[in-house]
Amino acid sequence: xxxRSDAEIAAGQVLLAVEGISLSFGGIKALTEVSFDxxxxxxxxxxxxNGAGKTSMLNVVNGFYKPQHGRIMFKGLSHAAMEPHxxxxxxxxxxxxxxxxxxSMTTLDNIMAGRNLKMHRGxxxxxxxxxxxxxxxxxxxxxxxxxxxxxxxxHIRRIPVGRLPYGLQKRVELGRALAMEPDLLLxxxxxxxxxxxxxxxxxxxxxxxxxxxxxTIALIEHDMGVVMDISDRVVVLDYGRxxxxxxxxxxxxxxxxIKAYLGVGH
Amino acid sequence: MRADLAASVDTFPKLLLINAGTRANRPAIxxxxxxxxxxxxxxxxxxxxxxxxxxxAALGLARGxxxxxxxxxxxxxxxxxxxxxxxxGIPVPIYQDSVADEMGFVLAHAGAKFAVVENQEQVxxxxxxxxxxxxxxxxxxxxxxxxxxxxxxxxKSFEDVQALGRTASQKQNTYSGNAWEKMIAxxxxxxxxxxxxxxxxxxxxxxxxxxxxxxxxxxRNANLFDGLTEKEEVVAYLPMAWVGDHxxxxxxxxxxxxxxxxxxxxxxxxxxxxxxxxxxxxxxPRIYENLLTLTMVRMEDAxxxxxxxxxxxxxxxxRWGEKILNGExxxxxxxxxxxxxxxxxxGPLKNRFGLxxxxxxxxxxxxxxxxxxxxxxxxxxxxxxLYGQTEASVYVTAQPDGEIYAxxxxxxxxxxxxxxxxxxxxxxxxxxxxxxxxxxxxxxxETKTPDGWVHSGDAGFxxxxxxxxxxxxxxxxxxxxxxxxxxxPKYLENKLKFYPNIREAVAFGDKRDFVTMFLNIDLxxxxxxxxxxxxxxxxxxxxxxxxxxxxxxAEHVDEVNRSLAEEGPMAGAQVKRFLxxxxxxxxxDGEITRTAKVxxxxxxxxxxxxxxxxxxxxxxxxxxxxxTFEDGRKxxxxxxxxxxxxxTYPPVTEAPPLxxxx
Numbered sequence: 001x002x003x004r005s006d007a008e009i010a011a012g013q014v015l016l017a018v019e020g021i022s023l024s025f026g027g028i029k030a031l032t033e034v035s036f037d038x039x040x041x042x043x044x045x046x047x048x049x050n051g052a053g054k055t056s057m058l059n060v061v062n063g064f065y066k067p068q069h070g071r072i073m074f075k076g077l078s079h080a081a082m083e084p085h086x087x088x089x090x091x092x093x094x095x096x097x098x099x100x101x102x103x104s105m106t107t108l109d110n111i112m113a114g115r116n117l118k119m120h121r122g123x124x125x126x127x128x129x130x131x132x133x134x135x136x137x138x139x140x141x142x143x144x145x146x147x148x149x150x151x152x153x154x155h156i157r158r159i160p161v162g163r164l165p166y167g168l169q170k171r172v173e174l175g176r177a178l179a180m181e182p183d184l185l186l187x188x189x190x191x192x193x194x195x196x197x198x199x200x201x202x203x204x205x206x207x208x209x210x211x212x213x214x215x216t217i218a219l220i221e222h223d224m225g226v227v228m229d230i231s232d233r234v235v236v237l238d239y240g241r242x243x244x245x246x247x248x249x250x251x252x253x254x255x256x257x258i259k260a261y262l263g264v265g266h
Numbered sequence: 267m268r269a270d271l272a273a274s275v276d277t278f279p280k281l282l283l284i285n286a287g288t289r290a291n292r293p294a295i296x297x298x299x300x301x302x303x304x305x306x307x308x309x310x311x312x313x314x315x316x317x318x319x320x321x322x323a324a325l326g327l328a329r330g331x332x333x334x335x336x337x338x339x340x341x342x343x344x345x346x347x348x349x350x351x352x353x354x355g356i357p358v359p360i361y362q363d364s365v366a367d368e369m370g371f372v373l374a375h376a377g378a379k380f381a382v383v384e385n386q387e388q389v390x391x392x393x394x395x396x397x398x399x400x401x402x403x404x405x406x407x408x409x410x411x412x413x414x415x416x417x418x419x420x421x422k423s424f425e426d427v428q429a430l431g432r433t434a435s436q437k438q439n440t441y442s443g444n445a446w447e448k449m450i451a452x453x454x455x456x457x458x459x460x461x462x463x464x465x466x467x468x469x470x471x472x473x474x475x476x477x478x479x480x481x482x483x484x485x486r487n488a489n490l491f492d493g494l495t496e497k498e499e500v501v502a503y504l505p506m507a508w509v510g511d512h513x514x515x516x517x518x519x520x521x522x523x524x525x526x527x528x529x530x531x532x533x534x535x536x537x538x539x540x541x542x543x544x545x546x547x548x549x550x551p552r553i554y555e556n557l558l559t560l561t562m563v564r565m566e567d568a569x570x571x572x573x574x575x576x577x578x579x580x581x582x583x584x585r586w587g588e589k590i591l592n593g594e595x596x597x598x599x600x601x602x603x604x605x606x607x608x609x610x611x612x613g614p615l616k617n618r619f620g621l622x623x624x625x626x627x628x629x630x631x632x633x634x635x636x637x638x639x640x641x642x643x644x645x646x647x648x649x650x651x652l653y654g655q656t657e658a659s660v661y662v663t664a665q666p667d668g669e670i671y672a673x674x675x676x677x678x679x680x681x682x683x684x685x686x687x688x689x690x691x692x693x694x695x696x697x698x699x700x701x702x703x704x705x706x707x708x709x710x711x712e713t714k715t716p717d718g719w720v721h722s723g724d725a726g727f728x729x730x731x732x733x734x735x736x737x738x739x740x741x742x743x744x745x746x747x748x749x750x751x752x753x754x755p756k757y758l759e760n761k762l763k764f765y766p767n768i769r770e771a772v773a774f775g776d777k778r779d780f781v782t783m784f785l786n787i788d789l790x791x792x793x794x795x796x797x798x799x800x801x802x803x804x805x806x807x808x809x810x811x812x813x814x815x816x817x818x819x820a821e822h823v824d825e826v827n828r829s830l831a832e833e834g835p836m837a838g839a840q841v842k843r844f845l846x847x848x849x850x851x852x853x854x855d856g857e858i859t860r861t862a863k864v865x866x867x868x869x870x871x872x873x874x875x876x877x878x879x880x881x882x883x884x885x886x887x888x889x890x891x892x893x894t895f896e897d898g899r900k901x902x903x904x905x906x907x908x909x910x911x912x913x914t915y916p917p918v919t920e921a922p923p924l925x926x927x928x
Contacts, residue, residue: 146300148300149300152531154533155533
């Protein structure tokens with residue numbers, strides 16, 4: 001299904017690498033010595049049973065959690081940990097498991113909010129909306145409209161997102177993340193709680209984003225069918241450790257992965 | 267003078283050249299894209315059409331070649347019609363929601379050489395069936411998205427073809443502006459302008475060939491009939507492959523020079539219509555029904571003051587609105603109240619509907635509920651009905667302003683002759699009558715007589731009171747009573763089904779002495795009546811059998827009988843006896859189809875004892891039927907059903923004074 005060949009990915013340039021990440025909360029070890037990399041232009045899935053540390057991993061990447069050990073390399077720069085705003089301004093965008101939108105704002109406004117980091121004029125000028133600030137706003141609005149068109153949501157442009165069904169809210173959230181024109185897009189369970197048709201739509205959009213904008217995508221997802229279908233490579237976590245890493249086919253056949261997911265006979 | 271010039275012009279490319287000269291800077295077409303309305307003037311349209319047309323010629327399109335057009339309403343697809351016609355080619359629009367298989371049939375049957383399609387979805391479908399269509403050489407797409415990974419040997423984007431055309435017309439004399447115009451000049455009014463495939467209910471679709479004369483004369487008449495000018499704004503949202511859209515959004519626009527607006531997406535039509543403020547509209551009844559239902563549901567949630575205001579002024583509109591719209595005399599206080607209502611309720615409501623500036627709105631396709639029809643008219647919206655067919659270039663009959671009735675389809679359109687044959691079928695003859703079905707002379711001969719009359723397949727009659735045509739049913743479904751009276755079951759059933767209390771009706775009478783009816787009550791409507799009137803019931807069966815319910819429905823049937831008595835040929839088809847069925851007709855039992863159409867024959871056999879009782883005069887009858895429950899179990903339902911005798915009225919021969927519209 002994927003257009004990219006394995007050789008292409010192997011040859012690809014590393015966009016982000018995490019090395020020896022350990023994270024604990026008091027006595028609870030959320031992540032232990034986890035290392036993997038994400039190459040430019042790929043769709044990378046992080047999977048694992050409940051409590052495996054997937055969300056923690058994502059939170060480390062975008063600077064929400066500070067790991068006790070390990071390093072993050074992003075675009076060739078090494079960080080012990082990043083602040084969320086640093087991560088955002090250096091090109092990492094994400095969506096959340098529980099939709100985190102401004103519920104009373106319209107779809108358009110939510111997506112425009114995603115452009116905030118790209119706005120250069122100060123608050124004062126933006127309020128006055130004259131001269132360069134007005135021009136800038138036109139440019140941002142254009143970008144926002146391109147995303148609205150891309151995600152096929154023009155009909156909800158003016159509707160407050162709180163009134164939208166869940167599947168559409170997810171799409172708006174993806175739109176807001178895209179509005180940042182990120183280099184790396186982190187998607188946390190983009191298909192959770194969706195019916196089959198919505199899942200198929202969303203999968204299509206994830207692949208399209210990857211193809212069309214060339215955005216590198218890292219996603220956490222429970223639906224194995226979806227993961228195996230759309231990812232280039234998969235990393236599997238279990239109890240905070242990496243137990244497998246490779247193409248969907250490699251991972252599917254891995255004994256330890258089967259054990260982690262299905263349990264072992266007693 | 268401008269009108270004279272246009273009057274002598276017999277093809278669309280010629281009209282475009284004229285429009286680009288005389289209306290160069292007037293808007294011709296708009297599309298909402300990235301949230302903003304983009305406008306092309308007639309001069310710009312000429313430029314776009316010219317470059318695309320020359321590009322097609324450079325790719326090998328020649329006179330007589332067919333070009334399939336598949337997609338939603340988009341400017342580029344509308345331009346394709348004209349670009350193809352300029353070269354003497356024949357556009358063949360295809361319904362964009364047809365599955366690949368149907369598409370394959372039409373492409374192959376038409377022998378399409380090119381396909382101009384909207385997007386990747388349509389490209390996929392066309393490519394999937396391309397091995398069945400050996401004539402197909404190129405597929406041209408409008409929207410770039412998702413097309414990157416395709417093998418582009420036979421695929422070209424719209425821009426590519428236009429670029430090809432631009433270079434070609436610069437380099438070679440054969441394609442320069444003058445040479446292109448010479449090609450246009452070779453087109454004649456008698457040439458085939460377009461082939462429209464009708465989605466036949468049975469069998470394969472048939473390709474209706476319409477000449478330029480057909481389309482242009484019909485459209486010109488329609489423009490005159492409704493006084494359309496270049497100032498109109500229409501929203502194009504119905505399928506391009508449907509004759510209605512072709513006439514409204516292409517032909518009439520080219521003739522009158524008005525602007526066609528393409529919505530952003532099918533979901534945004536209402537919003538887009540509101541922004542444009544359409545002045546001339548066309549929609550099947552269900553669109554009007556949906557708008558009204560949506561409004562009523564929202565009003566239920568409105569605050570108490572707003573709701574009271576709404577109800578009061580809608581009441582005022584019901585009483586006076588139609589009369590004011592028809593220009594009748596009304597007392598000054600009514601005019602005053604209506605004026606206030608316009609400011610407080612009707613104006614904002616029309617704005618919501620996107621109908622603030624509407625001058626003429628048509629409904630057609632099927633019967634519209636009289637309540638719905640009157641509602642819109644009472645708000646001051648000039649909603650009218652027409653009757654049309656692909657084979658007639660749409661117009662057969664239409665309602666003239668000031669002669670509007672909820673249950674007619676109007677008088678013959680200008681230059682159209684209509685007659686009813688002895689079987690009750692409507693026949694028409696007009697300059698709009700099609701040339702024939704493409705590659706199907708047998709079907710053509712079946713439908714069109716040598717002297718130009720076309721069998722519509724619909725049964726109808728001229729209402730003696732109004733002189734308007736009424737369409738009653740498909741001709742093949744119409745029967746006769748023993749005394750020869752016309753029996754149109756669907757017409758009778760629909761009359762009853764417009765009452766909210768009646769959910770379903772089944773008429774009997776073919777080859778019998780008189781007409782009888784099975785009725786189903788509407789549980790929601792009758793149930794709420796029962797609640798208000800302290801009628802206790804335990805089941806559908808019990809409520810259906812209640813004498814007061816019978817009384818209520820008998821009143822409805824009586825009203826229908828009275829109205830039938832005034833309708834000339836239908837007077838003999840009044841309902842003599844009816845009964846209320848003890849169960850709801852159900853698709854699980856095969857009594858109605860999944861699309862909620864009654865299977866009349868099957869119902870008649872299944873309830874044979876009841877039908878017998880309706881005709882042998884007994885006051886009640888026993889019936890036991892097998893029913894299928896929702897979980898698939900089967901059971902038997904027995905009941906004793908009462909039968910009610912009805913009074914019938916002598917036919918009203920004297921026509922009552924006209925003027926009471928709708």
